[in-house]
Amino acid sequence: MAETRYTKDHEYIRIEGDTGTVGISDYAQGQLGDVVFVELPAVGKALTKGGEAAVVESVKAASEVYAPISGEVVEVNGELEATPGTVNEDPAGKGWFLKIKIADAAELEGLMNEAEYQNYVKTL
């Protein structure tokens, strides 16, 4: 079963073999409100853990989405260009942002698991 890990900045990465699917958590989409635009990186771009991976814009504001780990972008969710509201409707599913090739699996160890993240959100 695929395991999902979270950052304190509310990005998730769902680990499937040597790739990870990155998006924002349900909590994050709720805080943002209606998403109206998503800017995705180019396929092939090398991301650095904690660096900017994408930009998500609500009616009110633009927010940066950070890379949860380092690695190369292998696929982006082009559907979000036409239907950015998918990020609100199904953040963990169809609202994914990008897929990353996991460069260093050890980086995943520093991220929160599902239970840890849910506890973290309760403290906010």
Add this chain to the structure above:
Amino acid sequence: MAAEAEATTHDAGAPAPLKTPLHARHVTLGARMVPFAGYDMPVQYPMGILTEHNWTREKAGLFDVSHMGQAFLIGPDHETTAKALEALIPADILNLAPGKQRYSQLLNEEGGILDDLMVTRSADPDEDGALYLVVNAACKEADYAHIEPRLPPNVKLIRAEHRGLIALQGPGAEAALAAIAPDAAEMGFMTSRTMKVAGIKANVSRSGYTGEDGYEISAAATKIGEIWDTLLLDANVKPIGLGARDSLRLEAGLCLYGHDIDTTTSPVEAALNWSIQKRRREEGGFPGAARIQREFAEGTSRIRVGLKPEGRAPAREGTEIATPEGEVIGTVTSGGFGPTLNGPCAMGYVAKAHSAPGTQLNLIVRGKPLPAVVATMPFVPNGYKR
């Protein structure tokens, strides 16, 4: 993920935020409250900004604008009071008919804008000499401090801090208000009357700041909640927060003080010429008149324009505006996503040579030039009741 804008935390050490008379109702309705202009205000309700925006354009939205400053200027007769105010603003108030309303700007000696405001002449002959002002929440203390010492001894500024103010906006506003205040249906745009609303004495004006037909209703702070509650019983009326208020006024091409206009901009640069009537343009007699009259005659080096990005990416406040050749010729002062437009829109100041509608420009968003075109405003046709 990290938001670039929107302060949602309260500064430690800052005074506790003020509450409007409707504060408890917002909390009960499930609003997300944020600090705004010293008040704890609803930025959105559970419906969300996009739905609230569309609801207002299609039905009727109810806004709490009690944080705004309401005040009366009281003098012995209309001429005296009007002249006292005309010394501070460039609008023609002397010839404002009873029960009529005008938009204007409080100007500094350089012709820069200290605040923008609505001025209403009472419809009641017994109140001849009374003008009702509505100013921005963030500016109200500074405005009053500016106005008071500049009044002649027989004109007084009376702050109406005991009053609440709500706005009902949208094509369904007339039917919703007329159901509890039948006289409201007869009112024309930018007129004001005193009437009973749900049995409560209120000042009603046919105006607003969304580009839609609608009303602003002022009543005693202790009573405004009853009007609010009664209006919300109408299935076509929903509460709307500051988030949608901002996207609605942006689509309507209306200025937000502190963003699109401030002390560094004149009304002519801000393309607010329409708000300065002919007599005042000719006679002057307001702060900064020399500059503003010169700008009317010779034009300005920069001017506020509408901007329509060609793609889907919004260009926010502070975005640089450049020519296709890369020369920076201005800055975005308000920008975002227009839900009714179903795309991004913005306004900003550009060099006059690049201000004609249809001019191709680039907006520099996150370092990349995004093509945009100078557009006429409003971005969405207004629905005012003429």
